[in-house]
Amino acid sequence: MNTFDFDEPRERRGTRSIKWSLGEEEGAWVDYPPAGGAPPQEANPLPMWLADMDFPTAPAVTAALRERVEHGVFGYTGLDDAFYDAIIEWAQRRHGWTIDRDWVVTNSGVMPAINLLIQTFTAPGDGIIVQPPVFHPISQAVEYNGRRLLNNPLRYEAGRYEMDFGELEALAAEPGARALILCSPHNPVGRVWTVEELRMVADICTNNELLLISDEIHGDLTYDWADFVSTGSLGPQYHGRLVVCTGASKAFNLPGLKTALTVIPDQGRRDDFHTTLRNQNEMFGANLFGTTALTAAYRAGEGWLEGLMGYLSGNLEYVTNYLATRLPQLELVRPEALYLLWIDCRALGLSGPELDDRLRAAGVWVEQGATYGAEGEGFIRMTIACPRVVLEEAMDRIERALG
Numbered sequence: 001m002n003t004f005d006f007d008e009p010r011e012r013r014g015t016r017s018i019k020w021s022l023g024e025e026e027g028a029w030v031d032y033p034p035a036g037g038a039p040p041q042e043a044n045p046l047p048m049w050l051a052d053m054d055f056p057t058a059p060a061v062t063a064a065l066r067e068r069v070e071h072g073v074f075g076y077t078g079l080d081d082a083f084y085d086a087i088i089e090w091a092q093r094r095h096g097w098t099i100d101r102d103w104v105v106t107n108s109g110v111m112p113a114i115n116l117l118i119q120t121f122t123a124p125g126d127g128i129i130v131q132p133p134v135f136h137p138i139s140q141a142v143e144y145n146g147r148r149l150l151n152n153p154l155r156y157e158a159g160r161y162e163m164d165f166g167e168l169e170a171l172a173a174e175p176g177a178r179a180l181i182l183c184s185p186h187n188p189v190g191r192v193w194t195v196e197e198l199r200m201v202a203d204i205c206t207n208n209e210l211l212l213i214s215d216e217i218h219g220d221l222t223y224d225w226a227d228f229v230s231t232g233s234l235g236p237q238y239h240g241r242l243v244v245c246t247g248a249s250k251a252f253n254l255p256g257l258k259t260a261l262t263v264i265p266d267q268g269r270r271d272d273f274h275t276t277l278r279n280q281n282e283m284f285g286a287n288l289f290g291t292t293a294l295t296a297a298y299r300a301g302e303g304w305l306e307g308l309m310g311y312l313s314g315n316l317e318y319v320t321n322y323l324a325t326r327l328p329q330l331e332l333v334r335p336e337a338l339y340l341l342w343i344d345c346r347a348l349g350l351s352g353p354e355l356d357d358r359l360r361a362a363g364v365w366v367e368q369g370a371t372y373g374a375e376g377e378g379f380i381r382m383t384i385a386c387p388r389v390v391l392e393e394a395m396d397r398i399e400r401a402l403g
Helices: 061-072 081-095 110-120 136-144 165-172 193-207 236-239 267-280 287-299 302-326 353-361 388-402
Strands: 104-107 127-131 148-151 155-157 159-164 179-183 211-215 242-246 260-263 331-333 339-343 379-383
Touching: 081 179, 081 287, 081 388, 104 110, 110 136, 110 179, 110 211, 110 242, 110 267, 127 136, 127 165, 136 148, 136 179, 136 260, 148 159, 148 339, 165 179, 165 193, 193 211, 211 236, 260 302, 260 339, 302 331, 302 388, 353 388
Parallel strands: 127 148, 127 179, 179 211, 211 242
Antiparallel strands: 104 260, 155 159, 242 260, 331 339, 339 379
């Protein structure tokens, strides 16, 4: 039985929430692409666009943070055995992954880590493989750092996404290809890769001397009908060419605390990465509140996470039934992980800007699929990590816009 309350809405306007700053005219950082036109907009728009949950975090995390606040001294802070032990025990218990504490490097976020990994292990002009439609900051990290984007699009067949391994092998063999950034689970399509798929990816990278950067920040948000496998657990034969980017921020709703983990088993690569961090003055201490929250989440937050996944499963079932009965022209790609839904709207025959304008006019904000690459044109991505009453209102607005 779920003993945690995920139903009560929390007011987030006026809290400097980027997700909820839509419509605020002063002091807000609105990180959302402008609409194609200027349609009328309903008051109080519902933001369903950002990978940011509207739930308070686990009580154990709140209690640990409160204790640190009451201490009142927030000086430079290091890492202790409790921090490393929490990570090691969580990875072993939840994912069967044995981690050595020396492998763990802290960062302010997965995307900053991916950018720094690109800068450390590749050179301008090198090729880096991504698999669109993919979380767009990953593709941007390649291009903004002056590397070549090598697209290995996923294949969408019969409502399910698969990797194109033939094309992946061809791209990996190209002169100048140096790395693959794997999104596992995949954002936005929600696929959880099987151990067989992961081994094929790891073998291709090994055989072609590519660095495999595995973004696993959503791994703890896997539904009961799938089995998340960390790439790090595949075996030591891959350690020389593997980096895993992970952390507690998505599963426990902690992105504002700016703490993530970069797990690098190979000492030589770890030393090189430390040099990059040193040169950017990122080596002295850690985020006091972020590391406190992560430790508490991994040591005492598992029950809350199980309750969260039960609630998200209920929200997913609600949307699935809603689409089937009231919006059958929209096709939901059933996710195996993530609290983000990937919905195929192509049967409506609307362009991306037209689709966006209709939804905004109805007062609901989602992300357009084309944001994630041309392969996402005609899709939308929306979050279900909110109280059911908010989700119900959002779906009613979507029906008014598209029904």
